[in-house]
Amino acid sequence: MKKLLFFTILSMNIAFAGAQQSDSAVIKSFYNSALSSDTAYNNLEYLCTKIGGRLCGSPQAAAAVEWSKQLLKIMKLDTVYTQSVMVHHWVRGEKETASVASKVHGSMDVHICALGESIGTPADGLTAEIVEVNSLEQLKKLGKKQITGKIVFFNKVMNPTFVNTFEAYGDAYWTRGHGAVEAARYGAVGVVIRSLTLSNDYSVHTGIMRYDTAVTKIPAVAISTKDADMLSEWLKDDYELLFHFKTSCKMYPETESFNVIGEIKGSVHPDEIITIGGHLDAWELGQGAQDDGVGCMHTIEVMRLFKELKIVPQHTIRLVLFMDEECAQRGARKYAAVVKEKKEKQIAAIESDEGGFVPTGFTMDASADTVAMINKWKNLFLPYNIFNFSKGYSGVDVGFLRGQGIPLFGLETDSQRYFISHHGDTDTFDRVNKRELQLGCATIASLVYLIDKDGIK
Amino acid sequence: MKKLLFFTILSMNIAFAGAQQSDSAVIKSFYNSALSSDTAYNNLEYLCTKIGGRLCGSPQAAAAVEWSKQLLKIMKLDTVYTQSVMVHHWVRGEKETASVASKVHGSMDVHICALGESIGTPADGLTAEIVEVNSLEQLKKLGKKQITGKIVFFNKVMNPTFVNTFEAYGDAYWTRGHGAVEAARYGAVGVVIRSLTLSNDYSVHTGIMRYDTAVTKIPAVAISTKDADMLSEWLKDDYELLFHFKTSCKMYPETESFNVIGEIKGSVHPDEIITIGGHLDAWELGQGAQDDGVGCMHTIEVMRLFKELKIVPQHTIRLVLFMDEECAQRGARKYAAVVKEKKEKQIAAIESDEGGFVPTGFTMDASADTVAMINKWKNLFLPYNIFNFSKGYSGVDVGFLRGQGIPLFGLETDSQRYFISHHGDTDTFDRVNKRELQLGCATIASLVYLIDKDGIK
Numbered sequence: 004m005k006k007l008l009f010f011t012i013l014s015m016n017i018a019f020a021g022a023q024q025s026d027s028a029v030i031k032s033f034y035n036s037a038l039s040s041d042t043a044y045n046n047l048e049y050l051c052t053k054i055g056g057r058l059c060g061s062p063q064a065a066a067a068v069e070w071s072k073q074l075l076k077i078m079k080l081d082t083v084y085t086q087s088v089m090v091h092h093w094v095r096g097e098k099e100t101a102s103v104a105s106k107v108h109g110s111m112d113v114h115i116c117a118l119g120e121s122i123g124t125p126a127d128g129l130t131a132e133i134v135e136v137n138s139l140e141q142l143k144k145l146g147k148k149q150i151t152g153k154i155v156f157f158n159k160v161m162n163p164t165f166v167n168t169f170e171a172y173g174d175a176y177w178t179r180g181h182g183a184v185e186a187a188r189y190g191a192v193g194v195v196i197r198s199l200t201l202s203n204d205y206s207v208h209t210g211i212m213r214y215d216t217a218v219t220k221i222p223a224v225a226i227s228t229k230d231a232d233m234l235s236e237w238l239k240d241d242y243e244l245l246f247h248f249k250t251s252c253k254m255y256p257e258t259e260s261f262n263v264i265g266e267i268k269g270s271v272h273p274d275e276i277i278t279i280g281g282h283l284d285a286w287e288l289g290q291g292a293q294d295d296g297v298g299c300m301h302t303i304e305v306m307r308l309f310k311e312l313k314i315v316p317q318h319t320i321r322l323v324l325f326m327d328e329e330c331a332q333r334g335a336r337k338y339a340a341v342v343k344e345k346k347e348k349q350i351a352a353i354e355s356d357e358g359g360f361v362p363t364g365f366t367m368d369a370s371a372d373t374v375a376m377i378n379k380w381k382n383l384f385l386p387y388n389i390f391n392f393s394k395g396y397s398g399v400d401v402g403f404l405r406g407q408g409i410p411l412f413g414l415e416t417d418s419q420r421y422f423i424s425h426h427g428d429t430d431t432f433d434r435v436n437k438r439e440l441q442l443g444c445a446t447i448a449s450l451v452y453l454i455d456k457d458g459i460k
Numbered sequence: 461m462k463k464l465l466f467f468t469i470l471s472m473n474i475a476f477a478g479a480q481q482s483d484s485a486v487i488k489s490f491y492n493s494a495l496s497s498d499t500a501y502n503n504l505e506y507l508c509t510k511i512g513g514r515l516c517g518s519p520q521a522a523a524a525v526e527w528s529k530q531l532l533k534i535m536k537l538d539t540v541y542t543q544s545v546m547v548h549h550w551v552r553g554e555k556e557t558a559s560v561a562s563k564v565h566g567s568m569d570v571h572i573c574a575l576g577e578s579i580g581t582p583a584d585g586l587t588a589e590i591v592e593v594n595s596l597e598q599l600k601k602l603g604k605k606q607i608t609g610k611i612v613f614f615n616k617v618m619n620p621t622f623v624n625t626f627e628a629y630g631d632a633y634w635t636r637g638h639g640a641v642e643a644a645r646y647g648a649v650g651v652v653i654r655s656l657t658l659s660n661d662y663s664v665h666t667g668i669m670r671y672d673t674a675v676t677k678i679p680a681v682a683i684s685t686k687d688a689d690m691l692s693e694w695l696k697d698d699y700e701l702l703f704h705f706k707t708s709c710k711m712y713p714e715t716e717s718f719n720v721i722g723e724i725k726g727s728v729h730p731d732e733i734i735t736i737g738g739h740l741d742a743w744e745l746g747q748g749a750q751d752d753g754v755g756c757m758h759t760i761e762v763m764r765l766f767k768e769l770k771i772v773p774q775h776t777i778r779l780v781l782f783m784d785e786e787c788a789q790r791g792a793r794k795y796a797a798v799v800k801e802k803k804e805k806q807i808a809a810i811e812s813d814e815g816g817f818v819p820t821g822f823t824m825d826a827s828a829d830t831v832a833m834i835n836k837w838k839n840l841f842l843p844y845n846i847f848n849f850s851k852g853y854s855g856v857d858v859g860f861l862r863g864q865g866i867p868l869f870g871l872e873t874d875s876q877r878y879f880i881s882h883h884g885d886t887d888t889f890d891r892v893n894k895r896e897l898q899l900g901c902a903t904i905a906s907l908v909y910l911i912d913k914d915g916i917k
Contacts (some may be wrong), residue, residue, distance in 0.1 A: 035621040046810070163895070164492040166844050200896065359816070361874050363845060387623050388820060388874070390847040416816050417845070419895040438620070438658065438876040 010097055020216040022419075023058055026456070030383055030449045033308050037445035040311075044437045046074065047359075049231060051295050051432035056287030058110045058119075059327040060092030060258045062424035067283050068261045071299065071324050075265035080306060080322075080349030082268070086341065088326055088333040093120050095287065096251030099224060100128075101195075108237045113230035115195070116207040117252040118179060118427075119330065123222040128249030129154070129193050129222060135238050139177075139185060151190030152446035154246050156238075157182045158197045158231050161422065168201060169357070172425070183223040184215045194223045195246065197231040199420045200429075205229050208427040209286050211330055218261075226247055260284075262334040263324040268310055269455075271317035277451055278321050278352040279305055282328035282400055289430030293421060296432075297359025297440055299324050301414065305451055309329035316455045325400040328356070332399060339403035347413040351454050353447060357425075361388040361439050362418040362446040364391030367403070369459075377392035378459050382455050389446055391415055410459055414447055470580055483913070487598050487840055487906045490765050492826050494902035497768075500761040501894045503531065504816075507753050508889035513744030515576075516714045516784035517549030525718045528781050532722035537779075543798065545783055545790040549715045550577050552744065553708030556653075557585075557679060562701035563753060565694045568689035572652070573664040573885075574709040575636060575680040577671075577787065585706030586611070586650050592695050596634075596642060596701065608647030611703050613695075614639045615654045615688050615887055618879065625658060625875040626814070629882075632656055640680040641672045643692035651680045652703065654688040657886075658879045662686050665884040666743050668787055681705055691694070718740075719791045720781040724766055726912075728774035734811040734908055735778050739785035739857055746887030750878060751872060753889075754816030754897055756781050758871065761901035762908055775807060775911045782857040785813070789856060796860035808911050810869040810904060813857030815881075817873040818896050819903040821848030825859070826867035833917055846903055848872055867916055871904055 024032075024306060031066045037043070057063035068085065068334045075083040101115040117123070133154040142155065157178035165171040178196045198208040205227040214220045228236065237244055263283060269275060281298020285291020302322050309316060326334035342349060353365075364384070367374050371394070378392050396402075397411035405410060416439075424430040481489070493501070511527060513522035514860045525542065532540045558572040574580070590611040593599045599612065614635035622628040643651045655665040662684040671677045683691065694701055720740060728734060738755020743750020759779050766773060783791035799806060810822075821841070824831050828851070835849050853859075854868035861868060873896075881887040 034623065038620045038623075090719070129494070146547055162808055163495045166491065166495075166899070168895075179525055388848070419818055438625075442623070442876070 004312060009125065012381050013069065020138070026383055026453065029314065029452055031453070032312055033165040033448040034387060034445040036308055036311055037304065037441040042307060042446055043300040044301065044442055047078040047292065047296050047300045047435060047440065048432050048437060050299070051290035051292045055290050057283065057285050057291055058093070058287045059090040059260055059284045059330055061287065063287065064260055064284055064326065068263055071263045071283060074303065075263065078310065080265040080267060082266045086263050086264060086337055087259055087261055087306045088337045089257045090260045090327045091120065091330045092255040093330070093381040094253055095372050096123065096253060096257060099248065099250045101224065101246070101248035103234060103237060103244055103246055105241045109243040111233070112233065113246055114207050114227040115224040116209050116420055117250040118212040118223040118225055119209050119286065120254065121212055121250070121252055122220050122312045123250045123252045124222045124248060128247055130245055131192050132243060133195065133246035136237055136354045136364045142189060147189045150186065154193040154194040155182070155186035155194060156234065158235055160197065161199060163201060164438060168422050172422060179212055179225065180211050181213060183212055183221055184218050187218045191221060193221050193248070195226050196223070198225045198228055198426065198428060203228050203242045206427045208425060209287065209288055210426040213406045216258055219450050222250055223288060224250060225293060254457070262326050262338055265306065265322045265431045267306060267316060267320045269318040270315045275318045275348045275350050276321050277350055277454055278323055278401065279447060279451060280323035280325055280400065281355045283308045283324040284327050284329050286329060286426045288428040289424065290432055292430050292432045293358040293424040294426065294430055294437050295328065295356045297435060297443065298355035300440065301339050301447055305448045308444065308448045314452065318455050320451060328399050330405065335400035335403040342381060343402060343405070343407060349404065349409045349458055351410050351412060352401040352404050353414065353450065354441065355399070355414040355447060356398045357414060357418065358416050358421045358460065359435050359440040359443055362389055362414060362416050362443045364415045365417050365450060366387050366393055366395030366397065367407065367410065367412050373410045384449065387442065387446065412450065414443060416443060480525070483910065485838055486771065486909055489769055490905040490909070491844060491902040492624055493768055494708045494761065494898040495737065495895065499764060500757040500897055500901055501578060503760065504749065504753050504757045504892060504897065507756070508749045510908055512747050514740065514742050514748055515550070515744045516547035516741045516787055518744065520744065521717055521741055521783065522700065525720055528720045528740060532720065535763060535767065537724060539723045541721050543721060543794055545717055545719065545794045546714045546782045547717045548577065549712040549852035550787070551712060553580065553710060556705065556707045557916045558681065558705035560691060560694060560701055560703055562694050562698045564698040568690070570691065571662045571664050571684040572681040572705055573666050574707040575669040575682055576743065577711065578669055578707070578709055579677050580707045581679045581705060582707045585704055585705040587702055588649050588781045589700060590652065590694055590703035599642060599646060604646045606741055607643065608911055609646055611650040611652060612643035613652045613691065613694055617654065618656060618658050620658060625879050628658065629656060629879060631903045636667050636669055636682065638670060640669055640678055643673050644675045650678050650705070651663055652683050653680070655682045655685055655884065656879065657685060657884060659818070660685050663744065663884045663886045665882060666745055667883040669867060679707055682709060708717050711759055717783045721784050721793055722763065722779045722826065724763060724773055724777045726775040727772045730776050732766050732775045732805045732807055733778050734775055734807055734911055735858065736904060736908060737780035737782055737857065738812045739783050740781040741786050743786060743883045743887070745883070745885040746881065747779050749887050749889045749892050750815040750881040751883065751887055752785065752813045754900065755812035755890060756817065757897065758812040758900045758904055760852040762905045765901065765905045775912050778907060785856050789860065791859035792860040799861060800864060805914055806861065806866045808867050808869060809858040809861050810871065810907065811856070811858040812871040812900065812904060813855045814871060814875065815873050815878045816892050816897040816900055817877060819846055819871060819900045821846050821870050821872045823850055823852030823854065824867065824869050825852070825862065827853040827871040828873050830867045843908065844899065869907065871900060873900060
C-alpha cells in the first residue's frame with residue numbers, strides 16, 4: 004500500500020511540473036520511479052526462471068523472442084517488430100562427464116562443460132594423458148613430440164589484480180577462444196581449459212570457442228577452478244595420469260531467429276534514432292541473468308520509464324533485443340546492415356552487456372568532442388554515484404555500427420562480481436540485486452533523455 | 461601454485477623498488493597484494509562462522525576479543541593490548557514467537573525478533589489488539605483513547621528512492637529507536653516495528669532501542685517485511701484482530717569487556733598516531749559479517765599490508781577493534797577518554813563501519829582545509845573507482861574523538877546491499893564478496909599511507 008501511495012504522489016509531481024522541469028529533476032524522477040518499481044526485476048525473473056538459458060537456435064531462444072515481443076506490445080510501444088536472422092544451432096546434448104585416473108592418487112570425477120560450438124567426443128568419450136600449460140610459449144616449447152596424442156590442459160589463472168575484471172578476462176580469453184586450435188597444431192586430441200572465473204569453486208563456465216578450417220577440430224571443455232587446482236596438484240606427482248571426458252554436443256543446420264525491436268516514435272525527429280539494447284540470447288548452463296537478461300531489462304525499463312513519466316522524446320527511441328551475441332552476432336550484423344542500407348540517421352547507440360551491478364558510468368566509442376560534451380553532464384549523474392564517462396569500448400552488438408559515424412556507448416557497471424556468473428551454471432536470477440538493476444535502468448534512461456533533449460554535437 | 465608464484469614476483473618487485481616508489485606505485489602494490497591474498501576473507505570466515513554473532517557481554521564477544529588479540533600477536537605487531545570497559549549485558553533468551561488471530565482471516569504465525577535491550581513479555585506472552593501507524597502524527601491523532609491497552613504496529617516502509625540507503629535508514633530509524641517510548645506515552649502495551657530493511661522477505665532485523673526513565677517500559681519487537689505487509693492487509697478488514705508475541709529477553713548486570721588494540725610503531729614520530737578500526741561486537745541474530753566483521757578485517761588487513769610490503773610508517777598506526785558499538789559505545793567512549801587524558805597527538809582516525817562492499821571513497825568529519833587537501837589525492841584513487849572524498853559523517857566509534865581537533869574519516873562503500881544484512885539473521889559470511897572486501901582493505905591502507913607520508917595540514 005505504501006508503494007502505491009508513493010507512486011501516485013510521484014506521478015502527480017511529474018504531471019504538474021510538466022515541461023518546465025530541470026534536467027536534474029527529470030533525472031531524479033527516473034531514479035525515483037525505477038527504484039520504486041519491481042517491473043524490471045519481475046520481468047527478469049520470468050525470463051530467467053520460466054524461460055531460462057536461451058542459446059540462439061534453441062526452443063528457449065524462440066520462447067524469449069515470443070515473450071519479449073508480447074511484453075513490448077503490452078507496453079504499448081508505437082511499433083513492435085522483429086528482424087529475421089539465420090543463426091547457428093549448437094546443442095550441448097547430455098550432461099558432460101569427466102574423470103581423472105592416477106596410479107599415484109587414485110581417481111576422481113571432475114566438473115566440466117563443453118565449450119560453445121565445440122565438437123563432441125566419440126560416443127564412449129576420449130581418454131588420454133594430459134599435459135598442463137599456461138602460455139603459448141610453453142605449448143611451443145613442448146612441441147609436437149610431447150603433445151601429439153595428448154589432451155592439453157590450459158590452466159591459466161585469471162589475474163586477480165586487475166581492478167576491472169574484464170581486463171583479467173581479456174588477458175585469459177585466448178585459452179577458451181583459441182586454445183583448441185593452438186593445441187591441435189601440435190597434435191593434441193582434446194583441450195581442457197580452466198573456467199574463466201575469479202571464483203574458486205566447482206562452477207563451470209562455457210563460452211564460444213573457434214576452430215580454424217586449416218587445423219583439425221578437437222573437442223574442447225572447461226573445468227571448474229577447484230578441479231583445475233586439484234588436477235594441477237596431481238600432475239606434479241604423476242605425469243602419466245589419464246584424463247577422460249565425454250561430451251555429446253553437436254552443431255545442427257542453421258535456423259531462423261529474430262532480433263526483437265520496439266520503438267517510441269520521436270515527436271520532432273521521428274527519423275532520427277537513439278538505439279538502446281542488450282542481447283536476448285544467453286548460454287544455457289545458467290539462466291542468462293547477468294549475461295544478458297539484465298541488459299534486456301535495463302533497456303526495456305527505459306521505455307517503461309519514458310511512458311510512465313509521460314516524457315515524449317523528440318527523437319525515436321528504438322529498443323533492440325539482439326539475437327545471437329554469444330555465437331556469431333548474426334543479430335547485430337543484420338541490424339547494422341539494415342541501418343546502413345536504409346541510411347538511417349542514428350544519433351547514438353547504447354548497449355548494456357556488462358551485468359546488472361551498480362552502474363558507474365558509460366564508456367564511449369566516440370569522438371573526443373563527443374566524449375567532452377558528454378562529460379559536461381557528469382554533475383547531473385554524480386548524485387547517483389555515476390562518475391566515469393571515458394573513451395573506451397561500447398559493446399559487442401552496437402559495435403557493429405562502428406564506421407557509420409554513430410557515437411556508441413556501453414553502460415559500465417561495477418565488475419567485481421561479474422565473473423562469478425559469466426557463462427556459468429552460476430548465472431542465475433538469484434544473483435541479481437534488485438536495486439542494482441534498477442539503478443542501471445535509470446542511468447541509461449537519464450543518458451537517453453539528455454541525448455534526446457540536447458543532441459550530440 | 462599460480463598464486464604463490466604471483467606473490468613471490470610481487471614481493472620481489474616491492475623489495476627492488478624500495479623507497480623510490482611513487483605514491484601511485486605504492487598504492488598499486490596495496491591493491492595488488494590485497495587482491496591476491498585470502499587472509500582477510502579467511503579471517504572473516506573464522507570470526508563469522510566459528511565465533512558468530514557477538515553482542516557485548518556475551519561469551520562470543522569474549523571469544524572474539526581473545527581470538528583477535530591472538531591474531532594481532534601472531535601478526536607480530538609492535539604492541540598488542542586491550543582496554544577494559546564495562547558493557548551492557550542483554551540476552552535474547554529463547555527464540556521469539558508471534559502470531560496473529562483474526563475472526564475474518566484465520567490465524568498465522570509471523571517472524572519476529574526482540575529489539576536490542578527491550579524488556580521481555582510476561583512468561584506466557586502478550587496478547588492485545590494491534591493498531592497500525594506510520595508516523596508520530598498518526599500516533600498523536602489516535603491518542604490515548606484508541607491506543608491504551610493495545611500494541612502499536614509501526615509499519616514505516618524504508619524509502620527506496622534514497623540512492624544512499626543509509627539515508628533511508630536514518631529516515632525510518634525512529635520507529636526502532638524511539639517507537640516504544642512514543643507508543644507507551646499513549647498507553648500502548650507493546651510495539652511491533654517493521655524490520656528496517658529494503659528487502660521484502662521473512663528476515664528479521666534487530667538493533668538497539670531506547671527507553672525513557674519517565675515512561676513505562678513496554679516490550680518491543682521487529683517483524684519481517686513480508687509479515688508486516690500481510691498484517692497490514694489483514695488489518696484493513698479486521699481492526700479487532702489479536703496480535704500475540706512472546707519474548708524472554710532480559711538485561712543482566714554489566715560485565716567487563718575489552719577494546720583490542722595493536723600498533724605498528726612510527727619510525728619518526730612514534731607518539732603521533734593514526735587510529736584505524738571497526739567494531740568487534742555484533743548483533744547475534746546473524747554472524748556480524750557486514751556489521752562489522754568486515755570493518756575489523758579491513759583494518760587488520762591494513763596492518764598486514766604494511767608489514768607484507770615492508771612499508772615502515774613514520775607515525776604510529778594504531779588499530780582499534782572497538783567493543784560495544786551496538787549498545788552503549790562503551791569502547792569508543794573509553795578510547796576517546798584515554799586519548800584526551802593522555803593528550804595523545806592523533807593526526808587522523810579512520811573507521812570502517814558501512815559494510816564490506818565496493819569502496820567508493822571517504823566521508824570526512826574534518827575542516828574544509830583538510831577536505832580540500834585530501835581531495836588533491838583523488839587522482840591516485842580514481843584507477844580503483846574511488847571517487848568520493850566529501851565532508852560528512854565519519855563513524856559512531858571514531859565520532860567520540862570529535863572535539864579533540866582530530867580529522868575523522870569513514871570508509872564509504874556502495875550501500876545498495878547493506879540493509880539486506882544489517883542487524884538481521886541475514887548478516888552472514890556468505891553475503892560478503894571477497895574482492896569487494898579486499899578492495900576496501902587496500903583503499904584504507906592507501907589513505908593511511910598518504911596521511912603518514914604527507915601529513916594532514
